[in-house]
Structures are given as structure tokens and as C-alpha cells.
Amino acid sequence: MNFPTLLTLFRIFIIPLLVVIYYLPLESKYLICAGLFGLAALTDWLDGFLARRWNQMTPFGAFLDPVADKLMVAVALGVLIEAYANWWLTLPALVIIGREIVISALREWMAELGKSAKVAVSWLGKVKTTFQMVSIFLLLLVPPGELIGWVGLGVLYLAAFLTLWSMFSYLRAALPHLLPSESK
Template identity: 60%
Template sequence: MNIPNALTMLRICLIPVLVLVFYLPFRNHLLVAAVIFAVAAITDWLDGYLARRLGQTSAFGAFLDPVADKLMVSVALVLLVERHDTILFTLAACVIIGREIVISALREWMAELGERTSVAVSYIGKVKTAFQMVAITGLLAVDPSRDGNWLTALLFVVLYIAAALTLWSMFVYLKAAWIVIRERDKTF
């Protein structure tokens, strides 16, 4: 166990804490839930940075880090869909979660073909993640029944932009994979 892997494990351990805090009826529980999610989002960046900086990359970390990210985002979106039960919000959440499943399967399959680097994280994927983390953190913090509607509306827009970037990045990954697949099919 090294520092980056410990941060990844912390992110996974924060998931049930996030759910519990989200539902417990104490003062500022939504703000505390947002802080928990923000801490998890920061550890997502920090564990990768430290793994490279300290030379502590590992096969376990390469496996667990994306799993922790997808679990945290998916659980947070499910919590938010309950609170913001509109078709547009639900579709955005489904797009984000669905893309994560598709890209995870694609990366696994490309790794089996020895072509994992052809579906490495792209710049658009990083931008998508930033929009997603900001939107989810903000939406966890605001209570639409008490907080100003302008803030919730702005955060919805940020989440919808994240969903659009999610689709765009998915197509970038699929296009890269398609090139590899076509080349392999020509050889058989």
C-alpha cells in the first residue's frame, strides 16, 4: 500500500459516508455531503499526481483508480436524480453513467488486444471531468427547495455541458478504437 493507493481507497470509503450524510437530517448536511464529494474529487487528481511524482504507480492503482472515480460519480448522480427528478436531469445522469460503463468495457477490450494506449485519457475527457465534478459538488450543496433557483439552474447547465462533453469524449474514444479494430480486421 502506497500513498496514491491509500488516497484511492479513501475515495471508495467516502462513498457510504457521502450517502449517509446526504440523507441524515442535520443542519448543513447537504453542504457536508458536497465537501465529502469535493474531497473525493481532489483525491482523484492527487493520487494520480503523487503516483507519477513519487514513482509509485502500480497495476493495482491503475485498476482501482478509475473504479473509485466511476463509483463515486455514479453514486452521487443517483442521489441527485432522486432530488432533481426531471427527464432532462435523469437523461444527463444516464449519459454520464452509461458512458463510463462503455468506456470501461472498451478500455478492457482494447487492453486484451494490446492496444490500451489507443484509448488513453484525452484532453476532452479531463475537461469533461472538471465540469462534472464542479456540477455534482454544487448540486450536492444546494437545496432547490430553499436555495436560489438561479444557482441550481446554473449548475444544471454545467452538468448538461458535462453530459455533452461526455458524449463527445466517448465518440473520440470509440473512433480511436474503431481505427484499431478496422486495421486488425484487415489482417484476418
């Protein structure tokens, strides 16, 4: 167990804490939840950076990091879907969650074929993740209906667009392996 992996585990620990605090009758719950999410997003970047920098990459860490990232995003979006209770937040949130499921399955399948490099994380995936984190942070920061939340919703739509773009890029890269041409 190394420090980068402990940061990833810390990110997983933050997830239920964020949910509990979001539903407490606290005036400052939005600020606390946004802070927790921001801290989790920072550890998402930091654990990978430190693992590479200190040469502490492990198979367990490589498995756990994307799991923690997807859990963090999906749970936060789930809380926001319930809090906003409208289609205009639900739609991009479900696009993002659905894409994560599709790409996780695609990466697993491609790894079984020994072709995981074809669907490795790209620059577009990193940009998409940044917009997701910023949008969720802004949406958690204030109660539904406030201006910062509207800005967060706009960024969420941009993240959803980037999510679809990156998903189609990964699917296009995997297409020759998904639909191999029949040999004669």
C-alpha cells in the same frame, strides 16, 4: 500499500458516507455532502499526481483509481437523480453514467488486444471530468431548485456534451479494431 493508493481507498470510503449524510435530516447535509464530494474530487487529482511525482505507481493503484472515480460520479449522480426526480437532471446523468460503462468496457477490450494506448485518457477526458466534478459539487451544495443548483445543472449539460464528444472520440480511435476490414 502507498500513500496515493490510500488516498484512492479514502475516496471509496467517502462514497457511502456521502449517501448516508445526504439522507439524514440535517440542515447542513448539502454543504457536508458537497464538501465530501469536493474532497473526493481533490483526492482524485492528488493521488495520480503523487503517484507519478513519487514514482509510486502500482498495478493495484492503476486499477483502483478509475474504479473509485466512476463509483464516486455514478453514486453521486444516482443520489441527485432521486433527489431531483425529473427528466432534465436524469437525462444528462444517465448519459454520463452510460458513457462510463461503454468506455470502461472499450478500454478493457482494447487492453486485451494490446491496443490500450488507442483509448488512453485524453485531454478531452480530463476536461470532461473537471466539468462533471464541478457540476456535481454545485448540485450537491444546495437543495433542488436553488440558483446554484440551476448553474450546476447547466454545467452538467456541458459535461454531458463533453462526455458524448469524448466517447465518440474514443470509439473513433478504436473503430479499426472494432470493425476490422475483411482480408481477401
